[in-house]
Amino acid sequence: MTPEGISQLISRVALRDRNAFDALYSSTSAKLFGVCLRILNNRTEAEDALQDIYVKIWNKADRFAVADTSPISWLVAIARNHCIDVLRARKPASTDIDQASEIAEPSANPEQSAIATGESRRIYDCLGQLDQARASAVRGAYLNGDSYEELAARHSVPLNTMRTWLRRSLLKLKECLEA
């Protein structure tokens, strides 16, 4: 399905068109379930989350028109946001460190995943200019929903150090992305 096709479906869902909702679900649920599985790393929770996410999509579809973004990015942002809420509610920061370190480290060489094309390449090019451990912290946060505490534990640095690290990385990223 093209981005235009998905945009149209979302607009029709805002009009309470259930056929469009069916079609939107068919064409996007696998991607959003992938987001849930990756972030929650638990199948049952991911299934519950996916239900909540489509209920939100049905209820929030009218807000898509005002969001200046691609439709699939908008949907993924809703899914990520919801999963991060679930994750934070499930794991109080003080008790989740052991579990967090069991999650696989994101691959050190994201460019090998060969999925980044066009515009999306830019973020990887810029991440590639960061120190490897710092790039991996940024990716771990975005893709796995790692919190500051988890990142600090994984990289064996104090929390404040992690904050400073991430802040410097984000400043560098911004310079590169906006260059």
Next chain:
Amino acid sequence: MSATHTHSTPPEDDDFVAAEYVLGVLSLAEKHNIERRIEQDVSFARLVARWQQQFDGMNAEFEPSIPPSDMKAHIDRRLFGTINPQPAPFFSNLVFWRTFAFASLILAAIGFGRDFLTNPSVSDKQLVASMESDGSIYQTLAVYNKASNQLKVSFVAGELPAEHSLELWLIAGKDAPASLGLIKSAQVTEFSVDSALAEKLKDGATLAISIEPVGGSPSKAPTGAVVAAGTVREI
């Protein structure tokens, strides 16, 4: 909206907080604070949107995975499961009462009112829909009189856009939206509903308004943003 835009550079700290929020590293309490701020602070919301766009490229790494086959049925049951709205929660619902009070006002204003206000059980049933939408400037009310087959849409908030048309749609059950025509006035527009659509204009159906090119949607379906929508209720 453009009036609120400023060209001043936001404080760097805000930009960093926006990036942290998009990355998702914050605690639940911090995250919810930021979410409230996004709703209220347009320039901050813009910083968040910008970081989201920068990070969107990584979305390709979320590997698609087919969800269980009964998942959609669960979602539908949650969203549409109650075929007939239960009277108790419906009548105790604040939105209902707001709509009701508001409907009474408009009914009086556009001259449908008397019988309805003094005797709600008259056989001549009326249908109303309060149409609005989060973040939209439009708030409208539709009143349909079955006996006269007359549908009136009145504006409570919002103006007619100069360079677009506003089109009214009926969505009945799982049908595709059907056009009822264009909104012609920022006060009251009257629509005559053809008999096929009149059949479908009943309790539970949805009325919605979309922004379309001048003269209306070039196709049979809405093409622009939905600026107001509401469920039709019999009163």
